Amino acid sequence: MSDKILIIVEQREGKLNRVSWETIAAGQAIAAATGWTLEAAVAGAGPAAIAAEIAGKKLAKVYAIDSPRLEPYTPDAFAAGLQQFITARQPKLVLMPHTYQVRDFVPKLATAMGRAVISDCIGFKHEGGKLLFTRQMFQGKLAADVSFTSDAPWFVTFQNGAFRGDQAEAGASAAPVETVNVDIPDGMVRTKPQPPFKEAKQAVDLTQAELIVAVGRGIKEQKNIEIAKQLADALGAELAASRPICDSGWLPMDRQVGSSGQTVAPKLYLALGISGAIQHIVGMKGARSIIAINKDSEAPIFEIADYAVVGNLFDVVPPLIEEVKKAKAGG
Amino acid sequence: MKILVCMKQVPQKDASLKLNETGTWIRDDVSYEVNEPDAFALEEALRQREKHKGEVVVITAGPGRAQQVLREALAKGADRAIHLEDNAFVGLDAFNTAKAFAAAIKDEKFDLIFTGLQSDDYGYAQTGVILAELLGWPHATIIMQIEKTDSGIKVKRELEAGYFQYVEMPLPAVLTIQSGINKLRYATLIGIKQAKNKPVRKVTLAEVQSAIGENLQNIEKLYVPQKTKKTEQIEGPPAEIAKKLVDKLRNELRVL
Numbered sequence: 264m265s266d267k268i269l270i271i272v273e274q275r276e277g278k279l280n281r282v283s284w285e286t287i288a289a290g291q292a293i294a295a296a297t298g299w300t301l302e303a304a305v306a307g308a309g310p311a312a313i314a315a316e317i318a319g320k321k322l323a324k325v326y327a328i329d330s331p332r333l334e335p336y337t338p339d340a341f342a343a344g345l346q347q348f349i350t351a352r353q354p355k356l357v358l359m360p361h362t363y364q365v366r367d368f369v370p371k372l373a374t375a376m377g378r379a380v381i382s383d384c385i386g387f388k389h390e391g392g393k394l395l396f397t398r399q400m401f402q403g404k405l406a407a408d409v410s411f412t413s414d415a416p417w418f419v420t421f422q423n424g425a426f427r428g429d430q431a432e433a434g435a436s437a438a439p440v441e442t443v444n445v446d447i448p449d450g451m452v453r454t455k456p457q458p459p460f461k462e463a464k465q466a467v468d469l470t471q472a473e474l475i476v477a478v479g480r481g482i483k484e485q486k487n488i489e490i491a492k493q494l495a496d497a498l499g500a501e502l503a504a505s506r507p508i509c510d511s512g513w514l515p516m517d518r519q520v521g522s523s524g525q526t527v528a529p530k531l532y533l534a535l536g537i538s539g540a541i542q543h544i545v546g547m548k549g550a551r552s553i554i555a556i557n558k559d560s561e562a563p564i565f566e567i568a569d570y571a572v573v574g575n576l577f578d579v580v581p582p583l584i585e586e587v588k589k590a591k592a593g594g
Numbered sequence: 595m596k597i598l599v600c601m602k603q604v605p606q607k608d609a610s611l612k613l614n615e616t617g618t619w620i621r622d623d624v625s626y627e628v629n630e631p632d633a634f635a636l637e638e639a640l641r642q643r644e645k646h647k648g649e650v651v652v653i654t655a656g657p658g659r660a661q662q663v664l665r666e667a668l669a670k671g672a673d674r675a676i677h678l679e680d681n682a683f684v685g686l687d688a689f690n691t692a693k694a695f696a697a698a699i700k701d702e703k704f705d706l707i708f709t710g711l712q713s714d715d716y717g718y719a720q721t722g723v724i725l726a727e728l729l730g731w732p733h734a735t736i737i738m739q740i741e742k743t744d745s746g747i748k749v750k751r752e753l754e755a756g757y758f759q760y761v762e763m764p765l766p767a768v769l770t771i772q773s774g775i776n777k778l779r780y781a782t783l784i785g786i787k788q789a790k791n792k793p794v795r796k797v798t799l800a801e802v803q804s805a806i807g808e809n810l811q812n813i814e815k816l817y818v819p820q821k822t823k824k825t826e827q828i829e830g831p832p833a834e835i836a837k838k839l840v841d842k843l844r845n846e847l848r849v850l
C-alpha cells in the first residue's frame with residue numbers, strides 16, 4: 264500500500280472555505296513529487312454536499328467525517344473526531360489551511376497523537392526522498408526549511424495564498440465519496456460557542472478604493488497621522504492602516520487592512536512605515552502596484568513592493584506631498 | 595483568580611538578524627524585547643487580578659537575558675516569576691516548550707494560563723494550545739475579551755475578516771491572547787523598586803529534562819527569503835525621491 268496524503272478542507276456553517284482549494288493544489292503538488300496517494304476529507308454535521316463539491320478535483324477518495332457534535336465548531340469535537348479518523352486511515356501526511364479555525368484545534372489534535380505540526384508553511388521541497396516544509400520565521404524576515412523528526416502522521420498547515428486555488432486540478436471523473444461516522448462522546452465538548460458576529464457596521468469600504476495610503480507603526484505618534492492624511496488628500500486616496508494603528512485607536516477599525524481587517528486591491532498601495540507582516544500582506548498583496556517607504560532595508564514589505572524607498576518617512580513624505588500637489592495643479 | 599502568563603523574549607522588531615555559522619539559527623548578539631502579544635496577556639492578567647483578586651505569575655523559558663522580560667513584568671505588577679533558565683530552551687519546538695512549562699508548574703494550581711497567540715521569532719502559534727492539551731484543559735485562541743461568569747469564563751474570540759464570537763468555558767483553561775485586547779500600562783518607579791524584592795524561581799534544564807524529549811520538528815536551514823518580485827529602488831535625497839515618485843505615479847502607474 265502506498266503512503267497517503269490526507270487533505271482536510273475547511274467548512275464553516277455548511278460552506279466550503281475557498282482557501283481549501285489552495286490546500287488541494289498543495290496536496291496535488293506534493294503527491295506529484297512523492298508519488299503518494301492523495302485523499303481529502305471534510306468534517307462536520309452532514310458534510311456530504313461539501314465532500315461532493317471537492318470530489319470533482321483530482322483525488323483518489325473523499326471522506327465526509329460526520330457527527331452532529333461537529334456543528335458548531337469546537338476544538339474539542341474536531342480534535343476528537345479527526346483523531347479517530349486519522350488513527351483509522353493512517354495517512355503519512357495531513358494537510359490543512361492555516362486558518363484561525365485550524366490553528367485553534369490542530370496543535371491539540373497533533374499533541375493528542377504525540378505528533379507535531381509544521382505550521383503556516385509557504386511551500387515544500389522534496390530532496391533526496393526527504394520532505395522539507397518552508398515556513399517564515401521572525402515575522403517574515405527569514406525563511407526556514409523544516410523537517411519532521413517524529414513518526415507519521417505529520418501535520419502541515421499552509422499559509423493563505425501559498426498555493427493557487429485555481430490550479431487545483433480537476434479529476435477525469437469524480438472521486439468516490441464515503442461517509443464516515445465518528446463517535447464523539449457526551450461531555451467531551453467543554454466549550455460553548457455562540458454564533459459569529461460582526462462588530463458595528465463598517466463606515467468605510469476600502470475594497471473599492473483605487474488609491475490607498477496606508478500607515479503603520481513607523482508613524483510613531485498619533486499626531487503624525489496627519490502627515491499621512493495630507494498625502495492621502497493630495498493624491499485623492501483613502502487612508503488605511505496596519506493593525507497596531509487601529510488597536511491604539513489612532514484610526515478607526517474599519518481602516519485596518521489585513522487578515523483581521525479588510526482585503527483591498529487598489530491600483531496603488533502606498534505603505535508608510537509598515538513592516539509587512541504576513542497578516543498585513545494578505546490584505547493588500549492584490550494591489551496592482553505597491554510603493555513602500557520604510558527605514559529598514561530588510562523590512563519584508565520590500566519583498567512585495569514595486570518601488571522601494573529605504574528612508575525616513577518624515578523626510579520623504581513632506582516633499583512628496585508638495586510634489587503631488589504641484590503635479591495635480593498641472594505643474 | 596490565579597493566572598500564569600507565558601512571556602517570551604524575542605529579537606526586537608527592527609533588529610538586523612544575522613545567521614549563525616551553521617545557518618540554523620540567528621546570531622544572538624541582537625537586542626531583545628518581550629513578544630508583543632505576551633505583553634497584552636500580562637496586562638490582561640493584571641486587570642483580571644484587579645477585578646477578581648488572586649495572583650499573577652509570569653513564566654519564561656530562555657537564557658539569562660530572558661530574565662529582563664520577567665523583571666519588566668514584575669515591575670508592572672506581576673506577583674512572582676518562574677524562569678526556566680538555559681540556552682537550550684531557545685531551540686525547543688512548541689511541543690517541548692509546552693512540556694517544559696507543564697513540568698515546571700506541576701505543583702501549582704492555576705485557574706487560567708495566558709500565552710500570546712504566537713511568537714514573533716518562531717511564529718508556531720501552537721504553544722498555548724499544546725499546553726492546554728498536555729494539562730487536559732479546555733482552551734480558546736485569539737482572545738480579545740475575558741469576563742468571569744458564575745460557572746467559568748466567557749471570552750471573545752477574533753475570527754477572520756472582522757468577525758468575532760463569544761465562547762463560554764469552564765476553568766481551569768488556557769487562553770491565547772491577541773495584541774490590542776487592552777491598553778498596556780507602563781511600569782512605575784515604585785513598581786520597578788518593588789520588583790527587586792519579588793520572588794523569581796529558577797528552574798534548570800535538568801529539572802525538566804525528563805519531561806521533554808527530542809524535538810519533533812527540526813530546522814534544517816534558515817535563510818534570507820528569495821525575492822520573487824522585481825523591486826525598483828528609488829534613491830537620492832528626499833526632494834529627489836519625491837520628484838521620482840511623482841514621475842512614477844504619473845507616467846508608469848498613471849494615477850496622477
Ligand SMILES: Cc1cc2nc3c(=O)[nH]c(=O)nc-3n(C[C@H](O)[C@H](O)[C@H](O)COP(=O)(O)OP(=O)(O)OC[C@H]3O[C@@H](n4cnc5c(N)ncnc54)[C@H](O)[C@@H]3O)c2cc1C
Nearest residue numbers: 479480481505506521522523524536538542543558559576
Ligand atoms: C492572528 C493575527 C491577525 C492579525 N491581523 C492583522 C491585520 O489584519 N492587519 C495588520 O496590519 N496586522 C495584523 N496582525 C499584526 C501583524 O502581525 C503585525 O504585527 C502588524 O501588521 C505590524 O504593523 P506595522 O507594520 O505597522 O508595525 P511594525 O511591525 O512595528 O513595523 C513598523 C515599521 O515602520 C518602520 N519605521 C519605523 N520608523 C520609521 C520611519 N521614521 N520612517 C520609515 N519607516 C519607519 C520600521 O522599520 C518597521 O518596519 C495580525 C497578527 C496576528 C497574529
Ligand SMILES: Nc1ncnc2c1ncn2[C@@H]1O[C@H](COP(=O)(O)O)[C@@H](O)[C@H]1O
Nearest residue numbers: 600601655709710712713718719720721
Ligand atoms: N520560550 C518561551 N518562553 C515563554 N513563553 C513562550 C515561550 N515559547 C512560547 N511561549 C508562549 O507561547 C506563545 C506562542 O508561541 P508560539 O507557539 O511559538 O507561536 C507565546 O506568545 C508565548 O506566550
